[in-house]
Amino acid sequence: MDALVNAEQGIFAVAGAICVLAAANAVFRKDTLAAAVSLVVTLLSLAVIYLGLGFEFLAAVQVGVYAGAIVVLFTIAIMILSHARANESGTRTGRRLDFAGAAIAVLLFALLAAAILRGRLPVAVAPGSPTDIDAIADALFVRFLLPFEVTSVLLLAALVAAVVLARKRSSEREWPRR
């Protein structure tokens, strides 16, 4: 049991450190393709943390859907937009917004950290990890059946919306050049 707890701590320490570094790189990197790759690293390290917590199926979904589908979508969009210019500095033109963003982030983290550290979490009634795939299926397809079905409608709507929005209009010129 002790070795198991130590393993979880080690996994969390290593994956958490990688996660934060890659996240910072993904946010502040000017090159969007590098940012997308950093996002993959962040998502994979989060999947490792989920594995450490004992949620194998969630880790698999995280890798498959997030690191797979979503980031591939990002990469394709970056390739399509490779000739569209971002502004040179990479951040907003006003320095005030830079300052505001940093201040918001620091204040937000301070507030959350204070709430987390000072607040008292209710004691777990039965600490354990019911990660049985049967339990997940039961929750997803029985207890949360309606949200599950609504999600499928949402995905269909998003699919149609994405096609309509990104479609080339016949009246428009091909990418206006300048």
Next chain:
Amino acid sequence: MPTTAYLLLGALLFALGAAGVVMRANALSMLVSVELMLNAVNLTFVAAAKRFGELDGVIVAFFVIAVAAAEVAVGLAIVIDVARRHVSVDVDRASDLSG
């Protein structure tokens, strides 16, 4: 590992994502930052699920992932449309609707 460690990591990731949304002018970087914030919330839900031995947090994480997929599809379509009109993915240039 105490639950607070996971919550603190989630808070840190969320703050990083919030900073990115405010500071970055590149619409693609803003979307990456939003993904980061969604993942931070997911980590918080999963940590709570672990602590209480209930699966509900994990189920919410599944739904968040599905919603994130929909959000990225629509968001990237909008970015591509904006780039087609302005030849730029700079959000400060997409100001047609500002009075």
